[in-house]
Amino acid sequence: MQPGPVEIIQCPYCDNKFKKSTLMSGNTIGAKFWTDGKREAPMLPDSVVVSFCEKCSEYFWVEDAKKIDQVLYDSDKYSDLEFLKDLTLEEYIYALKQIDIRSDDDTFYLLRQIWWKYNDYYRKNNEAELSQDVEKIMPDLLEKLLNVFDENDDNHLLMKGELLRELGQFEKAKVTLNKISSDEYDKVKQIIIDLAKNEVSELRELKF
Ligand SMILES: [Zn+2]
Incomplete structure (x- = not known):
């Protein structure tokens, strides 16, 4: 697994910023496949599509967050920022009620x-x-x-x-x-x- 640059993105609803990791390349070595269609691939992690901003308490689509900078994956810049988090089951249930549904x-x-x-x-x-x-x-x-x-x-x-x-x-x-x-x-x-x-x-x- 080859990490790509870290993108710095801004919450669509406030000025809070997050780090978003990207992948240069990955593979499905060691992957597990399940009857429900889920693939668990340690060398090809799924990207975070929906996240939650603790500052403004909003759920948001990551693609709606503006990219404001990009740094190398091992850079110390923005060390105070947190990486985007995937939601828990409970959070997805809340997100379904609260997030902007576009389609x-x-x-x-x-x-x-x-x-x-x-x-x-x-x-x-x-x-x-x-x-x-x-x-x-x-x-x-x-x-x-x-x-x-x-x-x-x-x-x-x-x-x-x-x-x-x-x-x-x-x-x-x-x-x-x-x-x-x-x-x-x-x-x-x-x-x-x-x-x-x-x-x-x-x-x-x-x-x-
Ligand atoms: Zn926010």
Whole structure:
């Protein structure tokens, strides 16, 4: 993994500044792939798309933050600034209510992050730590996500089928997965269909 320059960006709502790391190059060595479509690649970390400004208490889209400077990744300049932080599950849930929603893609992104962050607890076998408030609100949020998948998109169909399986709706899961037209997804599709046939609803790591 080769780090790129560090960008200095400004909160879209106030004068607070953040450091944003960039990547010159990365790879998927050691990556883990999961049935919900999440990829965990230590050598290719996901960039932060949504963040929170503690100074003005606003959630913001990182692409809306203006870049005001750029320094080498090992520079001491701006050492007092914090790096952009990814949100927690609870913060994504708040962000969905508070952030400026510019398009359906924004809603989809936030709901998918909520699903993946929720599933992270199962990925790490930490599900006992999920709060009751989150458990109460999740069925409604996952139902919303089911309704925003784009059925013309095979990748969305794959995720929708998986979410239906995780919710125990195995017949609907199989029907949805069988709508996938590209053979690019055959392997993963079959793994998820087989799990649905066996009425298994747990999240699984994909091992090829
Ligand atoms: Zn701010």
